[in-house]
Amino acid sequence: MKTLTVSVVTPDGPVLEDQYEMVSCKAESGELGILPGHIPLVAPLAISAVRLKKDNKTEKIAVSGGFLEVRPDKVTVLAQAAEKPSDIDVERARKAKERAERRLQAKQDDIDFKRAELALKRALNRLDVAQSE
Amino acid sequence: MASLRDIKGRINSTKKTMQITKAMEMVSASKLNRAEQNAKAFVPYMEKMQEVVASIASGNTGVEHPMLKARPVKKTGYIVITSDRGLAGAYNSNVLRKVYQTIQERHQSTDEYTVIAIGKVGREFFKKRNMPVAKEIIGLADQPNFADIQTIASETVEMYASEEIDELYLYYNHFVSAISQVVTEKKLLPLTDINPEGQKQTSYEYEPDEEAILKVLLPQYAESLIYGALLDGKASEHAARMTAMKNATDNASEMIDTLTLSYNRARQASITQEISEIVSGAAALE
Numbered sequence: 234m235k236t237l238t239v240s241v242v243t244p245d246g247p248v249l250e251d252q253y254e255m256v257s258c259k260a261e262s263g264e265l266g267i268l269p270g271h272i273p274l275v276a277p278l279a280i281s282a283v284r285l286k287k288d289n290k291t292e293k294i295a296v297s298g299g300f301l302e303v304r305p306d307k308v309t310v311l312a313q314a315a316e317k318p319s320d321i322d323v324e325r326a327r328k329a330k331e332r333a334e335r336r337l338q339a340k341q342d343d344i345d346f347k348r349a350e351l352a353l354k355r356a357l358n359r360l361d362v363a364q365s366e
Numbered sequence: 367m368a369s370l371r372d373i374k375g376r377i378n379s380t381k382k383t384m385q386i387t388k389a390m391e392m393v394s395a396s397k398l399n400r401a402e403q404n405a406k407a408f409v410p411y412m413e414k415m416q417e418v419v420a421s422i423a424s425g426n427t428g429v430e431h432p433m434l435k436a437r438p439v440k441k442t443g444y445i446v447i448t449s450d451r452g453l454a455g456a457y458n459s460n461v462l463r464k465v466y467q468t469i470q471e472r473h474q475s476t477d478e479y480t481v482i483a484i485g486k487v488g489r490e491f492f493k494k495r496n497m498p499v500a501k502e503i504i505g506l507a508d509q510p511n512f513a514d515i516q517t518i519a520s521e522t523v524e525m526y527a528s529e530e531i532d533e534l535y536l537y538y539n540h541f542v543s544a545i546s547q548v549v550t551e552k553k554l555l556p557l558t559d560i561n562p563e564g565q566k567q568t569s570y571e572y573e574p575d576e577e578a579i580l581k582v583l584l585p586q587y588a589e590s591l592i593y594g595a596l597l598d599g600k601a602s603e604h605a606a607r608m609t610a611m612k613n614a615t616d617n618a619s620e621m622i623d624t625l626t627l628s629y630n631r632a633r634q635a636s637i638t639q640e641i642s643e644i645v646s647g648a649a650a651l652e
Contacts, residue, residue, distance in 0.1 A: 240410075242410050242411045242414060243411060243512065244408055244411050244511075244512040244590055244593050244594075245404075245407060245408070245511045245512050246404075246407030246408070246410075246411075247407070247410060260573060261574075261578065261582075262573055262574040262578075265573070272571055273569065273570045273571060274570055274571045274572075274573055275418055275422070275570045275571070275572055275573070275579055276572070276573035276574075276579070277578065277579055277581075277582035277583070298582070298586075299582075299586065300418075300579065300582055300583060300586075302414065302418055302570075309414055311411060311414055311415060311418075311586075313512060313516065313586060313589070313590075314512070314513065
């Protein structure tokens with residue numbers, strides 16, 4: 234089976250670099266599945282889980298936005314924050330979720346609302362990925 | 367001449383100071399090590415980012431984004447990176463002097479610029495001179511991570527996007543080596559100096575299109591430039607503090623040497639005096 238190199242990098246350093254058979258992720262315009270030999274592509278990612286397939290096993294990485302760069306033999310995920318399930322601080326994510334929910338309830342001006350919404354999405358994504366482990 | 371006790375006291379206090387400066391030197395040396403590692407971990411992210419930005423910016427000329435286009439400047443933003451604590455030699459004063467001079471040269475009134483202060487020393491400096499400080503962050507860790515700075519970075523980029531400021535400069539100490547740090551001025555926004563030279567070009571497909579990608583990419587790029595400068599600044603801070611403390615330790619040991627010399631002299635003098643007193647006392651008895 235052909236594989237491609239996947240590396241996930243954040244400003245705090247590389248999170249992961251390994252060989253996988255397939256990458257599927259949620260871009261802002263919809264689901265994307267990438268197999269080896271894909272044409273060069275750049276796409277912004279939604280706050281979601283990037284799924285990496287190898288030997289019938291799927292690994293998940295929680296990604297907070299950022300984007301995806303594809304070359305025929307290599308996929309790079311550039312995100313401001315990305316975590317493996319084992320690295321996720323569940324307690325912190327839960328707190329962030331509660332905080333964001335409270336802010337959404339309070340309904341302040343637009344910017345705060347948007348920010349709280351994004352924070353909630355990130356927290357839910359982290360919790361989701363952590364629980365799938 | 368100072369009394370023996372006085373000199374002894376000074377020697378002791380200098381020794382204590384030397385212990386402290388020596389400890390601080392070693393602490394800074396290990397922090398510098400960590401800071402260099404952090405800066406190194408950041409490199410792959412930045413390189414990749416630059417590669418993609420450059421290939422989009424150079425590939426198709428049809429793309430437009432407010433961050434790529436210079437507009438008439440009504441207000442300028444200055445991000446100034448300083449430390450929270452002193453005892454780092456000329457680290458802070460170098461940056462602050464440079465910013466202060468630049469602002470004095472370029473602007474007539476305080477309406478024309480605003481400062482985003484990272485670090486306590488910078489904040490105090492500008493507040494004291496009644497210069498506008500739009501945003502500030504203090505108490506950053508010695509080994510900051512991206513989350514620490516993300517809010518202020520994205521708010522600053524947002525200030526540009528909402529046309530609150532029309533250009534943005536970044537001032538920090540660039541880390542050259544453990545003994546040399548250079549004050550650097552960098553024009554952050556608009557992003558006019560993305561040069562794709564020397565990079566291998568790939569023609570990408572864009573999903574959904576260039577403009578949607580630029581909307582995500584450019585703010586992220588600008589934010590990571592700020593973070594990169596902060597990492598660089600932190601490495602410089604530790605290096606500057608290490609050098610300053612090394613100098614202080616050297617000076618202290620020199621001072622102890624001189625003091626010990628004058629202590630011995632004073633002791634010898636008092637012994638000589640005593641002997642001559644005894645001798646003259648004995649001579650008087652004869």
